[in-house]
Amino acid sequence: MWIYTLRRILTMIPTLLLISAVCFVVIKLQPGNFADQYLEDPRFTKESAETLRRQLGLDQPDYVQYGRWLWGVVSRGDFGFSFASGRPVSSLIAEKLGWTVFVALLTLLCSWIIAIPLGIFTALNKDKPISSLLNFFGYLGLAIPDFLAGLLLVSLVLKLGGSNVGGLFSPAMIDAPWSWERVKDMLAHLWIPVVALGLEGVAGLMRQMRASLLDVLNQDYIRTAKAKGLPSRVVTLKHALRNAINPLISLAGLSLPSLISGTIILSIILNLPTIGPALYDALLSKDQYVALTLLMFSSLMLLIGNLLADLALALTDPRVRYG
Amino acid sequence: MRYSGKVWTAGLTVGLALLSSAAFAAPKKMADLSALGITGGKTGGTYSLALGDSPQSFNYYGAIDNNLGLVAQQLFDGLLEFNLQTYKLEGALAESWKISSDGKVYTFKLRKDVKWSDGKDFTADDVVFTYDQVITNPEAKSGDVANFTIGGQKVKFEAVDKLTVRMTLAKAAPAFLLQLRAFIVPKHKFLKYSVEGGAKPADINTVWPTNVDPSEVVGTGAFKLASYTAGQKVALVRNPNYWKVDSSGQKLPYMDKLEFLIIRDPQQQVAGFLAGNLDQLNITGAQFPDLKAKEVAGATFKVFRFTALFGSPPHLAFNFDAKEPVLQKLFSDVKFRQAVQSAVNRPRIIDTIYNGLATLPGHGVAPANGDWYADTTKYLGKFDLAAAGSALDKLKIKDTDGDGVRNIPGGKNLEFDLTYGTDSSVYPAMASILQNDFKALGIKVNLKGILAKDLLATGRAGNFEAILLAFGDQPDPELRKPIWQPGGSLYYWHRSTLPAKDGDPANTAAMAPWEKQIYDIFNSAATETNKAKRKALYTRWQYLFAQNLPVIMIAKPNNVAVVQNRVGNYIYNLGVIPGYNPVPLVFEK
Numbered sequence: 001m002w003i004y005t006l007r008r009i010l011t012m013i014p015t016l017l018l019i020s021a022v023c024f025v026v027i028k029l030q031p032g033n034f035a036d037q038y039l040e041d042p043r044f045t046k047e048s049a050e051t052l053r054r055q056l057g058l059d060q061p062d063y064v065q066y067g068r069w070l071w072g073v074v075s076r077g078d079f080g081f082s083f084a085s086g087r088p089v090s091s092l093i094a095e096k097l098g099w100t101v102f103v104a105l106l107t108l109l110c111s112w113i114i115a116i117p118l119g120i121f122t123a124l125n126k127d128k129p130i131s132s133l134l135n136f137f138g139y140l141g142l143a144i145p146d147f148l149a150g151l152l153l154v155s156l157v158l159k160l161g162g163s164n165v166g167g168l169f170s171p172a173m174i175d176a177p178w179s180w181e182r183v184k185d186m187l188a189h190l191w192i193p194v195v196a197l198g199l200e201g202v203a204g205l206m207r208q209m210r211a212s213l214l215d216v217l218n219q220d221y222i223r224t225a226k227a228k229g230l231p232s233r234v235v236t237l238k239h240a241l242r243n244a245i246n247p248l249i250s251l252a253g254l255s256l257p258s259l260i261s262g263t264i265i266l267s268i269i270l271n272l273p274t275i276g277p278a279l280y281d282a283l284l285s286k287d288q289y290v291a292l293t294l295l296m297f298s299s300l301m302l303l304i305g306n307l308l309a310d311l312a313l314a315l316t317d318p319r320v321r322y323g
Numbered sequence: 324m325r326y327s328g329k330v331w332t333a334g335l336t337v338g339l340a341l342l343s344s345a346a347f348a349a350p351k352k353m354a355d356l357s358a359l360g361i362t363g364g365k366t367g368g369t370y371s372l373a374l375g376d377s378p379q380s381f382n383y384y385g386a387i388d389n390n391l392g393l394v395a396q397q398l399f400d401g402l403l404e405f406n407l408q409t410y411k412l413e414g415a416l417a418e419s420w421k422i423s424s425d426g427k428v429y430t431f432k433l434r435k436d437v438k439w440s441d442g443k444d445f446t447a448d449d450v451v452f453t454y455d456q457v458i459t460n461p462e463a464k465s466g467d468v469a470n471f472t473i474g475g476q477k478v479k480f481e482a483v484d485k486l487t488v489r490m491t492l493a494k495a496a497p498a499f500l501l502q503l504r505a506f507i508v509p510k511h512k513f514l515k516y517s518v519e520g521g522a523k524p525a526d527i528n529t530v531w532p533t534n535v536d537p538s539e540v541v542g543t544g545a546f547k548l549a550s551y552t553a554g555q556k557v558a559l560v561r562n563p564n565y566w567k568v569d570s571s572g573q574k575l576p577y578m579d580k581l582e583f584l585i586i587r588d589p590q591q592q593v594a595g596f597l598a599g600n601l602d603q604l605n606i607t608g609a610q611f612p613d614l615k616a617k618e619v620a621g622a623t624f625k626v627f628r629f630t631a632l633f634g635s636p637p638h639l640a641f642n643f644d645a646k647e648p649v650l651q652k653l654f655s656d657v658k659f660r661q662a663v664q665s666a667v668n669r670p671r672i673i674d675t676i677y678n679g680l681a682t683l684p685g686h687g688v689a690p691a692n693g694d695w696y697a698d699t700t701k702y703l704g705k706f707d708l709a710a711a712g713s714a715l716d717k718l719k720i721k722d723t724d725g726d727g728v729r730n731i732p733g734g735k736n737l738e739f740d741l742t743y744g745t746d747s748s749v750y751p752a753m754a755s756i757l758q759n760d761f762k763a764l765g766i767k768v769n770l771k772g773i774l775a776k777d778l779l780a781t782g783r784a785g786n787f788e789a790i791l792l793a794f795g796d797q798p799d800p801e802l803r804k805p806i807w808q809p810g811g812s813l814y815y816w817h818r819s820t821l822p823a824k825d826g827d828p829a830n831t832a833a834m835a836p837w838e839k840q841i842y843d844i845f846n847s848a849a850t851e852t853n854k855a856k857r858k859a860l861y862t863r864w865q866y867l868f869a870q871n872l873p874v875i876m877i878a879k880p881n882n883v884a885v886v887q888n889r890v891g892n893y894i895y896n897l898g899v900i901p902g903y904n905p906v907p908l909v910f911e912k
Contacts, residue, residue: 052464055464095554175555273555277587
């Protein structure tokens with residue numbers, strides 16, 4: 001198991017290297033360069049553009065730029081600097097990582113807590129009208145994109161005379177010290193992104209759980225368990241559920257990169273101080289080291305998510321063995 | 324303003340009143356602005372504005388960033404500023420100034436007893452340092468070497484005494500004063516990052532990154548930095564040392580706090596305004612009907628409309644150097660451009676795209692600019708497809724093969740790409756109106772959408788056939804010379820007039836006679852110190868522009884804003900216009 005984990009971690013290195021090279025090439029393939037966006041500024045002359053390019057190292061050949069970045073990462077954990085603000089990329093990411101992880105994990109947690117029981121419930125009661133109703137809402141949730149749900153919620157809040165539209169705090173609470181009032185204020189804002197993001201997650205997970213459980217419930221060993229005279233609660237929870245949950249664990253691993261890139265549009269629309277919009281901006285303005293680092297980070301999350309999911313599978317399913 | 328004679332030219336009425344009324348006149352008393360609806364306010368309250376994104380730095384000269392500019396103009400001042408009503412220059416940190424008779428030596432008397440927000444004295448050293456070590460540092464990302472290099476030489480900045488600054492130019496430059504709205508920064512905070520303080524030139528960009536301790540950010544402006552919460556809010560508080568008082572002598576600013584809420588999405592900004600989180604918001608004509616309806620239905624805010632001096636009127640440009648030779652010939656022909664102008668339906672564009680919140684455009688000068696505008700309306704002509712058609716007929720551009728599209732002599736269909744910005748509230752609609760009307764005229768237009776922020780780069784790369792673009796208007800035509808002077812760095816529609824090397828004279832051989840005339844006009848006006856003569860030159864230029872249509876101006880949008888009723892003394896400001904800052908006068912009713 002440990003050897004397996006170590007081997008998986010080691011194989012991540014060439015994968016990440018390859019991904020970083022591909023990302024860098026794609027960023028470079030975009031037409032134009034970082035300095036172009038400033039041309040309309042009357043103070044920005046051709047010389048300014050050249051000076052800026054030199055300051056940013058853009059006058060060097062592409063492979064030199066990439067090599068320097070890579071060497072910085074490997075030798076001293078330096079992920080380069082942002083062209084726009086001149087600050088190290090790592091400090092920019094650190095500034096926003098807290099809220100990003102918080103919002104994403106909270107949403108993930110909420111959708112799991114709601115979706116898994118609902119999925120089990122609808123599987124166990126698949127012929128009852130209440131399940132059809134829940135399934136209908138499931139379809140609806142799947143069909144509504146998160147940004148649309150966000151906009152609808154904002155407009156609903158406005159209609160009802162609320163002022164908690166977007167952001168994580170009311171203006172006065174943004175820089176206030178932590179207090180019970182501030183937590184309440186945050187909760188009043190937080191439910192909109194959590195609902196908007198969660199809606200899609202709940203619907204998807206619920207249907208996944210339902211399908212998976214129905215599958216397992218039709219297996220022979222379930223019938224055997226029932227025939228042995230085990231109580232149906234034990235059959236469902238101990239025999240069926242543990243087998244049915246495996247696909248969802250893999251799914252959870254895959255959702256780790258969405259910490260960064262899953263919420264870009266919603267974060268812009270709901271004005272959340274998360275990393276998503278920063279990635280979007282960096283890609284648009286060709287702020288290459290920010291974009292590259294965030295893309296790498298996202299890939300790393302995917303790789304780690306996969307690894308964790310595989311390890312979790314081994315823990316939950318005695319049939320799965322590694323090494 | 325006088326440009327000759329050794330007369331201390333005080334900043335208009337205000338300055339004059341100050342000089343005559345009080346010997347201890349350290350604070351600047353605001354002029355009576357009752358014509359703008361300005362009344363005496365009361366102290367206190369919080370004013371909340373939207374910021375489109377996080378500022379990249381708190382050093383105005385260390386990042387090219389509009390959001391930084393919006394914050395910085397509340398933290399810093401220049402030597403001079405605009406009168407909010409007349410747009411004329413008057414003293415800010417400088418109390419008065421004089422210009423030598425040859426127009427080369429400018430001497431500024433600084434306002435007495437002005438203090439930085441940390442209590443240190445503001446002196447001539449700060450001014451000289453800012454210009455010499457920061458603004459004209461070629462490595463400063465947002466510096467401005469070009470405008471302070473006159474006649475091929477850097478302007479010389481000297482501190483004559485504690486409150487006197489002298490600037491010496493290699494040759495007369497009448498629009499030079501306008502550059503002196505640049506923000507002055509504190510030497511005592513910047514010195515160790517400057518060449519004078521022993522640092523590398525590019526180090527100047529590293530002053531005050533966004534994670535700096537707010538008390539380090541020191542200015543002379545109406546407010547000072549209180550805190551910055553990444554991605555969410557920039558909070559400012561009143562600067563108790565601010566040097567301005569209202570017309571009755573009460574200290575400014577009225578507001579205790581000024582908050583910029585960072586809200587990226589325009590719809591979210593409107594939602595934030597409707598929820599009462601924002602006190603004021605600049606909006607577009609497209610957002611107007613919804614908000615106006617709410618106002619009429621009794622909402623607690625008002626929609627304001629202002630005829631704008633600043634702001635960007637869109638134009639339609641044809642590439643005089645188009646890659647296809649037939650198009651190149653056609654686009655360079657003034658008769659063709661005139662014919663096309665008759666097919667530009669300005670009233671419809673103003674009506675449907677701007678919801679009526681725009682006027683007919685000027686040519687390089689905003690109609691609201693009383694000082695320089697020449698009435699060129701009659702050259703805009705009327706929307707008349709029949710007239711446009713017969714003008715094209717005269718150019719022998721007729722539909723010879725009966726496919727509904729006119730043919731250029733030689734047989735090719737008259738067809739071109741129109742590049743426009745897709746992520747804009749006006750360009751897509753404008754492009755399709757033009758496409759439709761041109762189709763009726765027998766011209767086939769293929770729409771080519773790109774990101775609005777890439778438009779200018781595309782234009783400057785010559786990578787277009789026709790394009791919709793806009794440049795901002797400024798108070799003095801000299802400030803827009805790189806755009807409108809043939810061979811200027813932004814004269815993108817006729818790139819063969821550009822000099823082979825930057826800084827060389829333009830390639831006059833490639834210019835049409837009227838372009839050569841405009842070229843000469845801008846060169847003469849740049850050194851002409853007599854205002855009446857300058858005005859005559861710029862009037863001539865506007866007529867040449869309107870008649871020869873280097874580009875076809877489309878409309879001049881109004882400025883529209885929504886303001887909560889609890890806000891008093893609101894005056895529109897477009898965004899970052901150094902020296903035009905009405906916020907200190909805003910108060911809470």
